[in-house]
Amino acid sequence: MEFKKGYFITFEGADGCGKTTQIKLLNKYLIDIGAKTLLTLEPGGSDLGKSLREILLHYDKPVADRAETFLYLADRAQHVNNIIKPALDDKKIVLCDRYVDSTLAYQGYARGGSIEELNTLNNIATGGLKSDLTIVFDIESEIAQKRLGTTKDRLEKEGLEFHKKIRTGYLELAKLEQKRIKVINANRSIEEIFSDVKKIVGELLNI
Ligand SMILES: Nc1ncnc2c1ncn2[C@@H]1O[C@H](COP(=O)(O)OP(=O)(O)OP(=O)(O)O)[C@@H](O)[C@H]1O
Ligand SMILES: [Mg+2]
Incomplete structure (x- = not known):
């Protein structure tokens, strides 16, 4: 299956909402119908990014917000x-587990950084590259923590308070950009x- 252009789809939501589970299912589904895909993630989607991911997720001393x-x-x-850009140029469907909205939700809404500054x-960082579609998996913070x-x-x-702020932040972002961001109730079964x-x-x- 050939598309006329590449598509950029990002998956967002608080920790444990099911992004990785769902993005893998979607990747398999698209490959099965003959689409060319790239499944990737942030942080850690590039070689340099793998080293940065290690620091971001496991560095055990305080990290300044900025x-x-x-x-x-x-x-x-x-x-x-x-x-991402090379794959889109190659007309692939790029599926990315977290992107710019994670920065707004975590460093902005949850940690209190300025949304305007983070948007800039x-x-x-992206040279202005926006997603065609962003899916936010909305989940009760308590359920996500249990998962x-x-x-x-x-x-x-x-x-829990931090994760509640993230959830509210994503819902706020979805309200601001209703065309790009779609919210799915993730308190349900995987299917x-x-x-x-x-x-x-x-x-x-x-399709
Ligand atoms: N709908 C669901 N119902 C119950 N359990 C689920 C559901 N979706 C995913 N899980 C399980 O919950 C856990 C978290 O899911 P997953 O890793 O997909 O979330 P995530 O959003 O990628 O989390 P993170 O932000 O930490 O990467 C996994 O053990 C997964 O198997
Ligand atoms: Mg994940």
């Missing part, structure tokens, strides 16, 4: 330039959620 932001942005700049920084169990990384260890994912993506791709 330092955290710039580490994510460095990862993103490299990822867009070396991985995101634009600089994650006890093996948590540096950000997942932040408390029920995936059927909504297929519908939303199907509308974008006309």
Whole structure:
């Protein structure tokens, strides 16, 4: 199946909402219908990004808020330039697990950074590349925490209040950009959620 252009789809939501589970299902579904895809993630979608991801998720001393932001942005700049843009030029469907909205939700809404400033920084890092579609998996923070169990990384260890701010942040972003951002109720079974994912993506791709 050939598309006339590349499509850029990003998956967003708080830790444990089911992004990785759903993005893998979608990737398999698209490959099965003959589409060319690139499945990637942030942080860590490029070689440089893998080193940055290690720091971001496991560095065990305090990280200044702005330092955290710039580490994510460095990862993103490299990822867009070396991985995402070439795949879109190749007319692939790029599926990315987290992108600019994660910065707005975590470093902005949850940590209190200025949304306006973060929008500007995101634009600089990406050269203005926006997603065609962003799916936010909206989940009760308590349910997400239960799904994650006890093996948590540096950000997942932040408390329930932090994750509630992230959830509210994503819902706010979706309100501001209703055409690009679609919200799915992720408090349901994997199958029920995936059927909504297929519908939303199907509308974008006309399949
Ligand atoms: N709809 C669901 N119902 C119950 N459990 C689920 C559901 N979706 C995913 N899970 C399980 O919950 C856990 C978290 O899911 P997943 O890794 O897909 O979330 P995530 O959004 O990628 O999290 P993170 O932000 O930490 O990467 C996994 O163990 C997964 O198997
Ligand atoms: Mg994940």
